[in-house]
Amino acid sequence: xxxxxxxxxxxxxxxxxxxxxxxxxxxxxxxxxxxxxxxxxxxxxxxxxxxxxxxxxxxxxxxxxxxxxxxxxxxxxxxxxxxxxxxxxxxxxxxxxxxxxxxxxxxxxxxxxxxxxxxxxxxxxxxxxxxxxxxxxxxxxxxxxxxxxxxxxxx
Numbered sequence: 001x002x003x004x005x006x007x008x009x010x011x012x013x014x015x016x017x018x019x020x021x022x023x024x025x026x027x028x029x030x031x032x033x034x035x036x037x038x039x040x041x042x043x044x045x046x047x048x049x050x051x052x053x054x055x056x057x058x059x060x061x062x063x064x065x066x067x068x069x070x071x072x073x074x075x076x077x078x079x080x081x082x083x084x085x086x087x088x089x090x091x092x093x094x095x096x097x098x099x100x101x102x103x104x105x106x107x108x109x110x111x112x113x114x115x116x117x118x119x120x121x122x123x124x125x126x127x128x129x130x131x132x133x134x135x136x137x138x139x140x141x142x143x144x145x146x147x148x149x150x151x152x153x154x155x
Contacts, residue, residue: 010110019124028085034071051105
């Protein structure tokens with residue numbers, strides 16, 4: 001089997017801080033040519049975006065792709081909803097979890113897999129303010145422990 005490298009185009013850094021990610025899913029996305037070129041040039045942002053399930057289709061909302069300068073009149077609306085490509089059984093499974101448990105679908109990253117644009121969706125549950133602070137403390141403690149272990153190895 002051929003291993004393909006991932007080239008990350010957009011990253012949602014805030015998502016892992018604000019949400020507990022329960023599960024991740026890879027999905028394709030329907031884009032036009034100028035949108036793909038703009039993404040390759042670093043013209044995308046998924047900071048405040050989320051995915052919605054309507055009937056048996058999944059759409060990503062608030063995903064901003066800057067207009068591609070060389071496309072002129074062929075550009076798309078930068079804020080339009082874009083359809084995500086998933087198998088029907090995956091959509092049904094995700095829809096059940098979103099409705100039942102009150103979870104949210106958050107795009108974690110947009111990347112190139114070969115020459116296809118993919119979205120990594122996270123099934124997420126929102127964190128409370130104290131949960132965020134706890135996570136920061138935990139990360140700082142781990143960092144400090146790693147620093148101490150490194151200094152012990154040197155001496």
